Amino acid sequence: MNLDREGVPPLVFAQLLESPVLEQDAVARFREIMDRERSDVESLLAINAQVPLRWIREALPDLDVDQATTLGLAFAQHAHLTSFGPL
Secondary structure, three states: OOOOOOEEOHHHHHHHHHOOOOOHHHHHHHHHHHHHOOOOHHHHHHHOOOEEHHHHHHHOOOOOHHHHHHHHHHHHHHOOOOOOOOO
16 A cells, blocks of 8 residues: 555545544644645645545554544544545
8 A cells, every 4th residue: 555645535534624533632733744745624625635644644653453443433423425426
């Protein structure tokens, strides 16, 4: 898996940042990464750019498979389904 080429759809990422699933310090780390990369949620959504998986590895360095599964299931309960692309 290439952490620069694989990613998370921007709408999913935007919803994740706004959901209660992530702790505020994790959201702050994501925002720091976006600032460093000169990006923001609105820009990602506008160009439909995937969020690189390396951002997740950097913001959540201790995330293991079990925690990622738990995070995914918790987020799925808060996701707002749309008619746009795959969620």
